[in-house]
Amino acid sequence: MQKIPITVEVNGRKASREVEPRLLLVHFLREALGLTGTKIGCDTSQCGSCTVHLDGMAVKSCTVLAVQANGSQVTTIEGLGNGELHPMQQAFWDNHGLQCGYCTPGMIMTATKLLEENPNPSDEEIRDGLEGNLCRCTGYENIVKAIRAAAETARGGS
Ligand code: FES
Ligand code: FES
Incomplete structure (x- = not known):
């Protein structure tokens, strides 16, 4: 499958990768960037364990394609407290x-x-x-x- 280049600012750092169009944001965060604090409980938008902040909104990252986050800012649990406990x-x-x-x-x-x-x-x-x-x-x-x-x-x- 043809890959698409995306750049997403995650926890204040720009991350550029080539991703399959079907890749979900939660998989991009966990697998491409190694940010496994964002969990997968259902993969079908029911449990909220994959919630991140996307451009200032709390969203379930299993409901968003990675390509849809291109150019956006994402905060995960790892980035919430800037190195300290929030x-x-x-x-x-x-x-x-x-x-x-x-x-x-x-x-x-x-x-x-x-x-x-x-x-x-x-x-x-x-x-x-x-x-x-x-x-x-x-x-x-x-x-x-x-x-x-x-x-x-x-x-x-x-
Ligand atoms: S993994 Fe359950 S809502 Fe996303
Ligand atoms: S699912 Fe175990 S603490 Fe909430």
Whole structure:
């Protein structure tokens, strides 16, 4: 199959590769760039474990072709904290917001955008915002608690 050259800025660095037109963004990130923090839970847009930020939006990277991301900016869980734990990662850690951890990168990528859009969400709004992210360990209680804690920290502990 003929390959197409693409350049995507991932976590602040430009990555240029030739890819098959059918290659999904999640496979580009994991296999071409070795960024395996982005997980594949279903490959069919149901679980949210592949969530990344694409040009400032939280998207499921199994629903986007790599060629569609050409010229875009992508942030993955590896780039979220700029080499340190992002406050949302810290909040998940502090509040036991993970069990096996498989859903966690996607949850965190969704949660950071959720707080950008709504810095003071109710628990119900947090649960609504996480609707597209599934946790097979059913750790939702602590995930919501972690996001609430991250929101409080961002507001200065109010
Ligand atoms: S792997 Fe993308 S939504 Fe499940
Ligand atoms: S912590 Fe195991 S799937 Fe969520």
